[in-house]
Amino acid sequence: MTAYDFALLLLRVVLGLTMAAHGYNKFFGKGGLAGTAGWFDSMGMKPGIFHARVAASTEMAAGLGLALGLLTPIPAAGFVALMFVAAWTVHRHNGFFIxxxxxxxxxxxxxxxxxxxxxxxxxxxxxxxLFHTSGVYDYLHGWFGLLIAVVLGLAGGIGQLAIFYRPPAPKA
Incomplete structure (x- = not known):
């Protein structure tokens, strides 16, 4: 095992389990899925229950997929879509800093x-x-992997916002 492979494993597992934990929390945390759905409704992602299920499921699937390194560009695209939607709907008016x-x-x-x-x-x-001896492996990293993650992720996030996001009216 090289330091490079161990470092990638460490990064994937921490990123992936962090995202999966967010999904788990949406399903089973305080307020559960119903509480998450109410929050989604309040921010303009309607119907809230649909988006709560989609977000929680995607966070868990993308997180576990990245942690395992399974079809890596696909879960990475999930991260991009999820974080784009979260940044736009919840965080953009608050500036850059967490x-x-x-x-x-x-x-x-x-x-x-x-x-x-x-x-x-x-x-x-x-x-x-699973794939290092096949031609599929060549599409799971490098420019192909990067482009799949970015293009698919942005398409998913922008598409979700365009179809479903209806921000609440500003408070007077």
Missing amino acids: VKEGWEYNLILAVAAVAVAGTGAGKLSLDYA
């Missing part, structure tokens, strides 16, 4: 996931174990 609930954290998670898609998941991943 200490003021800005979009800094969203940017870091999305860019880190894209970087993993670009470098590849490493030898300690399911991508390597």
